[in-house]
Amino acid sequence: MKKIMRFLLGSLLVSSFVFAQQPTQKVVVDLTTGDAKTITSHFIKGFTHTLESFKQKGSDVDAVVVIHGDAYRFFVQKLEQSPYDNDQELKDRQQEFLTGFKMLVEKYHVRFEVCSEGMKARNLDIDIFYSFIHPVPSAQIGLIEWQNRGYAYLPFR
Numbered sequence: 641m642k643k644i645m646r647f648l649l650g651s652l653l654v655s656s657f658v659f660a661q662q663p664t665q666k667v668v669v670d671l672t673t674g675d676a677k678t679i680t681s682h683f684i685k686g687f688t689h690t691l692e693s694f695k696q697k698g699s700d701v702d703a704v705v706v707i708h709g710d711a712y713r714f715f716v717q718k719l720e721q722s723p724y725d726n727d728q729e730l731k732d733r734q735q736e737f738l739t740g741f742k743m744l745v746e747k748y749h750v751r752f753e754v755c756s757e758g759m760k761a762r763n764l765d766i767d768i769f770y771s772f773i774h775p776v777p778s779a780q781i782g783l784i785e786w787q788n789r790g791y792a793y794l795p796f797r
Contacts, residue, residue: 669687669705
């Protein structure tokens with residue numbers, strides 16, 4: 641009976657190591673691109689593939705995206721209240737971008753932050769952005785703070 645108990649206990653310990661969850665991967669994305677192709681192909685599709693790859697390996701990913709530079713335009717919900725009102729490509733593809741961003745938020749719990757300093761410089765109010773966007777004092781402060789918390793830096797330019 642003791643041999644059986646030892647075998648079962650040993651099997652349990654070995655299986656717990658085999659199936660143990662990998663450590664959480666932490667990444668902060670520096671998103672500055674104003675290029676629609678980069679947003680769809682590289683950021684939404686490519687970043688989703690990366691998140692899914694970690695998930696399939698048993699790792700959770702804690703991801704934060706800091707929006708600044710030319711990337712603001714993709715996260716504005718109320719285009720008519722923004723300087724991007726005349727951007728026809730943005731109007732035509734707005735739903736496509738939103739669908740990708742919402743999938744990242746809902747499926748992978750990605751947090752989106754936007755630089756308040758850049759918003760001021762562009763006369764953008766937080767009320768015109770999608771509801772899942774969180775303002776931060778500045779992109780530089782946000783990027784520094786996340787990296788000091790151990791988040792890997794990943795630029796999308």
